[in-house]
Amino acid sequence: MKVTWKFSNLPGALAGLVAASPWVAVMRGLARHGSARAAPIVQPASVAGRALTVVIAIMCFLACLTSGAVYIVHQSANEWSADIASEVTVQVSPGQGDEFDKKVTLVSLFLARQPGIARVSPFSEEDSAKLLEPWLGGSSVLSALAVPRLIAVEADRASPPDFAAIRKALESNFQGVTLDDHRRWQAELRTLTRSLELGGLAVLILVGAATVASIVAATKSAMASNRDIIEVLHFVGAREKFIAHEFEKHFLNIGIRAGLVGAAGATLVFLLLPVVMRLLSGHELGAAEFRQLLGTAILEWPGYLLFGVVVFVVASLCMLTSRFGVYRILKSHE
Numbered sequence: 001m002k003v004t005w006k007f008s009n010l011p012g013a014l015a016g017l018v019a020a021s022p023w024v025a026v027m028r029g030l031a032r033h034g035s036a037r038a039a040p041i042v043q044p045a046s047v048a049g050r051a052l053t054v055v056i057a058i059m060c061f062l063a064c065l066t067s068g069a070v071y072i073v074h075q076s077a078n079e080w081s082a083d084i085a086s087e088v089t090v091q092v093s094p095g096q097g098d099e100f101d102k103k104v105t106l107v108s109l110f111l112a113r114q115p116g117i118a119r120v121s122p123f124s125e126e127d128s129a130k131l132l133e134p135w136l137g138g139s140s141v142l143s144a145l146a147v148p149r150l151i152a153v154e155a156d157r158a159s160p161p162d163f164a165a166i167r168k169a170l171e172s173n174f175q176g177v178t179l180d181d182h183r184r185w186q187a188e189l190r191t192l193t194r195s196l197e198l199g200g201l202a203v204l205i206l207v208g209a210a211t212v213a214s215i216v217a218a219t220k221s222a223m224a225s226n227r228d229i230i231e232v233l234h235f236v237g238a239r240e241k242f243i244a245h246e247f248e249k250h251f252l253n254i255g256i257r258a259g260l261v262g263a264a265g266a267t268l269v270f271l272l273l274p275v276v277m278r279l280l281s282g283h284e285l286g287a288a289e290f291r292q293l294l295g296t297a298i299l300e301w302p303g304y305l306l307f308g309v310v311v312f313v314v315a316s317l318c319m320l321t322s323r324f325g326v327y328r329i330l331k332s333h334e
Helices: 007-019 022-031 049-085 097-112 125-136 163-173 183-225 227-235 240-281 284-294 301-332
Strands: 087-092 117-122 149-155 177-180
Touching (some): 049 183
16 A cells, blocks of 8 residues: 655645634634625624623733733842842941941951952941831931941852852851841742742633633524524535534634733733822832832733733634534534
8 A cells, every 4th residue: 555645745735724724714804804705604693792702802801911910020020039149238246436337347348359249338327327217217216226237249140159158258257247148038039929920820720711611601502593504504414524613713703803802901001000100109219119019010022922822822712612612512412
């Protein structure tokens, strides 16, 4: 037995599959919108099209909002982690007079000589007081307290230092000097980010499940309202694949249109989000706190690409769910 199929037939086979795809049929229908064409087997108004379109648009809107919010939080968390990982704080225990200032200077010079350290910024007494002022009040109260002095150390991100070795060197050369590399804050930030991402994924799964349930119910309704047409098609010899293909085109069309509406609404929300945040903050301090929490709240272009992915997934869910629903219903009537 000879195999007559050759690799040269592969482009033609792929072209045939693409031409028979419901996506191509829907795109052609959209391109010919308004021109004379054959009436579809599944009528647009026969499946409660408007209500179903609204439901899918709302689901796509929620999915886009969730994916965009998770993307913003993820980007902000990455920036936080990068900043925290590249900066450490050295705390010098409180002292008196010139000896204390001399100790801070010696510690700063020692840190500046360590490999991998890009910048050392010791805090003055006034800078330390400003850090505590929002919690403890004015400088008159702080002057009676023994406030430790902080030294901000920025590491070279290209070749970071060994902070464990620097910590040991500080403890052996100076008394009352501690180094904080913010590991606890990094762990808590990673935990928060992962929790938000898992929550966003759970919302997307729920939206997908609700979309599938809606399409299944709409498919059953369409099959019931078009029973006479389906029986005639069976009588004249139409195959199940042909009938399912017609329903696929119908629901794929609904999914694309509703998905684009939902994605457009989510895009508008994220475009207006920075303006809304500035209005809600009301003052410079509040705006700064918002920026520290969520950055600039501006969704970058990869985030908007996620909206396209959401529309594709929603439309594919509509198409695949209607296909399997039609096959199952047709099998049950045999």
